[in-house]
Amino acid sequence: xxxxxxxxxxxxxxxxxxxxxxxxxxxxxxxxxxxxxxxxxxxxxxxxxxxxxxxxxxxxxxxxxxxxxxxxxxxxxxxxxxxxxxxxxxxxxxxxxxxxxxxxxxxxxxxxxxxxxxxxxxxxxxxxxxxxxxxxxxxxxxxxxxxxxxxxxxxxxxxxxxxxxxxxxxxxxxxxxxxxxxxxxxxxxxxxxxxxxxxxxxxxxxxxxxxxxxxxxxxxxxxxxxxxxxxxxxxxxxxxxxxxxxxxxxxxxxxxxxxxxxxxxxxxxxxxxxxxxxxxxxxxxxxxxxxxxxxxxxxxxxxxxxxxxxxxxxxxxxxxxxxxxxxxxxxxx
Ligand SMILES: Cc1cc2nc3c(=O)[nH]c(=O)nc-3n(C[C@H](O)[C@H](O)[C@H](O)COP(=O)(O)OP(=O)(O)OC[C@H]3O[C@@H](n4cnc5c(N)ncnc54)[C@H](O)[C@@H]3O)c2cc1C
Numbered sequence: 597x598x599x600x601x602x603x604x605x606x607x608x609x610x611x612x613x614x615x616x617x618x619x620x621x622x623x624x625x626x627x628x629x630x631x632x633x634x635x636x637x638x639x640x641x642x643x644x645x646x647x648x649x650x651x652x653x654x655x656x657x658x659x660x661x662x663x664x665x666x667x668x669x670x671x672x673x674x675x676x677x678x679x680x681x682x683x684x685x686x687x688x689x690x691x692x693x694x695x696x697x698x699x700x701x702x703x704x705x706x707x708x709x710x711x712x713x714x715x716x717x718x719x720x721x722x723x724x725x726x727x728x729x730x731x732x733x734x735x736x737x738x739x740x741x742x743x744x745x746x747x748x749x750x751x752x753x754x755x756x757x758x759x760x761x762x763x764x765x766x767x768x769x770x771x772x773x774x775x776x777x778x779x780x781x782x783x784x785x786x787x788x789x790x791x792x793x794x795x796x797x798x799x800x801x802x803x804x805x806x807x808x809x810x811x812x813x814x815x816x817x818x819x820x821x822x823x824x825x826x827x828x829x830x831x832x833x834x835x836x837x838x839x840x841x842x843x844x845x846x847x848x849x850x851x852x853x854x855x856x857x858x859x860x861x862x863x864x865x866x867x868x869x870x871x872x873x874x875x876x877x878x879x880x881x882x883x884x885x886x887x888x889x890x891x892x893x894x895x896x897x898x899x900x901x902x903x904x905x906x907x908x909x910x911x912x913x914x915x916x917x918x919x920x921x922x923x924x925x926x927x928x929x
Pocket of ligand 1: 606607608609610611612629630631632635636637638639641642643644647648649650726727728729766767768769771772775776777778779780781
């Protein structure tokens with residue numbers, strides 16, 4: 597088996613396969629190494645199994661990191677180029693109402709098969725079950741007497757016996773480690789002298805030890821406010837058996853995790869009636885039919901029945917001032 601390559605790509609997920617395809621298209625001899633026995637576990641779970649390939653509008657501001665570096669990447673391979681790239685591989689994308697682009701087959705496997713097929717077609721050698729434990733090499737050119745030797749000399753040695761002039765680390769992040777991306781890539785990068793930025797979970801549901809988890813399956817439109825950080829997000833929140841999920845929670849999660857990781861005092865507040873203030877809700881409550889229950893009052897304003905029942909079942913007319921004010925706070929603070 598050949599053991600010397602121009603480029604070794606470590607990790608053959610979405611990023612590694614793309615890197616391998618483009619390097620091989622430039623004429624490089626490329627090997628793609630992946631610790632997993634079967635490729636593309638993360639592609640297969642992406643987009644709920646349908647793989648949301650891109651969005652019809654993509655801005656640098658949508659990404660975390662250096663705006664200039666991101667803008668450069670997006671200019672080099674923009675949305676039309678992405679659509680063309682996949683169309684050339686036989687993957688036709690459709691735009692959904694949200695602006696998200698999915699394969700017309702609604703199957704993430706279409707995307708995975710196309711990438712693996714394209715890599716093989718252009719001569720990439722794919723080795724699965726090949727976990728990279730060590731990469732030795734400085735990344736500097738090996739000096740030698742002849743220019744030919746200098747350019748052909750391998751500069752990196754992988755796991756002691758595979759050589760490559762260049763290495764592309766595409767080992768993924770840390771999400772869903774059972775898909776193969778368990779963070780060892782960071783170790784490899786550090787050993788090669790790179791600085792690894794602080795990484796933390798984002799776009800994740802939140803675990804909550806609270807009676808609200810009894811409402812598992814209920815979803816509600818809310819404004820989430822992160823006190824102490826002064827960040828707000830509006831959208832749909834889903835109660836689950838372990839805590840909170842839904843788009844607004846996923847969007848808020850990185851702010852919460854970052855604040856907690858930095859040891860900052862932060863408190864997550866849900867406003868179940870985001871268009872109301874304490875005062876507007878109190879005046880509506882004072883004007884409401886006193887025979888209505890507080891739950892019915894809330895339900896009529898769009899709060900799902902199960903949540904409204906949980907927030908208060910007393911009759912409005914029998915509430916003391918203190919009870920009324922506490923009830924309002926439970927809804928919007
Ligand atoms: C539930 C979920 C849904 C998602 N939905 C979408 C979506 O719809 N659209 C979207 O654009 N993004 C989505 N994402 C994000 C997207 O899946 C990832 O950003 C993308 O797959 C990352 O690709 P990657 O190649 O960087 O890393 P990965 O896909 O994690 O690939 C890294 C590869 O490296 C291998 N590897 C790791 N360490 C080693 C080692 N030491 N030696 C050898 N191999 C190694 C792993 O086995 C793995 O195959 C979703 C993510 C999740 C978790």
